[in-house]
Amino acid sequence: MLGFTKCELGKSNNMSRLRRMPPRRSYDQYCSAARALDLVGDRWTLLIVRELLAGPRRYTDLHADLPGVSTDVLASRLKDMERDGLATRRRLPPPGAAYVYELTDRGRRLLPVLQALGAWGEAELGERRPTDAVRAHWFALPLLRALRGEGLVEVALDEGDFHLRVGTGEGPVYGDGPVPGEPDARLVLDAGTCEAVARGDVTLADAVRSGRVTVTGDGILAKTLREA
Incomplete structure (x- = not known):
């Protein structure tokens, strides 16, 4: 053999x-x-x-x-x-x-190609149609465009939790479920706010300032968002 x-x-x-x-x-x-x-x-x-x-x-x-x-x-x-x-x-x-x-x-x-395409297509989103499918992690890329810095961010939405790796430049960009361990920042927001950020109707910083997004955590990312 x-x-x-x-x-x-x-x-x-x-x-x-x-x-x-x-x-x-x-x-x-x-x-x-x-x-x-x-x-x-x-x-x-x-x-x-x-x-x-x-x-x-x-x-x-x-x-x-x-x-x-x-x-x-x-x-x-x-x-x-x-x-x-x-x-x-x-x-x-x-x-x-x-x-x-x-x-x-x-x-x-x-990834940059998808990010550029997503930013270009923001104006096409409009309100969610009854026939539109949605997954929580589909909001990962728009939120990633809105975040500056580096670290792990946990996001809690009505549709489910996911996490982002911001500014690391390597490995998976996002994943389902909570961060394994302590995140640098945790964002809690409803689907409507996340959709508005994805459409470009409101910036993430403005949503935090108006109380539509709750930010917790002791990392630099969390502090930057709370102080924006």
Whole structure:
């Protein structure tokens, strides 16, 4: 028997799977914007990046937090992202033993792109429609744009709790649930206030001053927000 390790066999199988995929569609334009859109311009791709900014995610978790995407399209986009070097797929060690997807360094460098796109799209939000899905962590990126400094911020919303890593420049940008340990700042606000911040109707500092956001914590981030 050939002396391949399990890791080597897994990599070989993964590469074979990616090689069998059809060639990527291209605009065939010698332009960096066009080349970028070759990779991330398909429907759902950037929203998958948004989800994976939270760190490794199982396929079932991605599907649950991307309401409206079909299983076939999600699987296809993830394979495209693997092939294009934006994401990788790996198996968690026992007792988890599940496969997860995570962004590569190149994939994580799409954060400023998503932030710029989100800021540009603020005016399109308007009031939430009855048909609009919402997840608490979807407010992570607008809040991240509103925060200055560095540290861990815990956010408590009607829809659930999540936490942000502000200004660290590495690792997951946000995660579900409370901060593991003591946060540098904790924000408590209702969904309406968070929506107003996301739309750009009110700044986070103004919302704190008016009492619409409660800030606790002894970190520099908390003190900066209370003194703004």
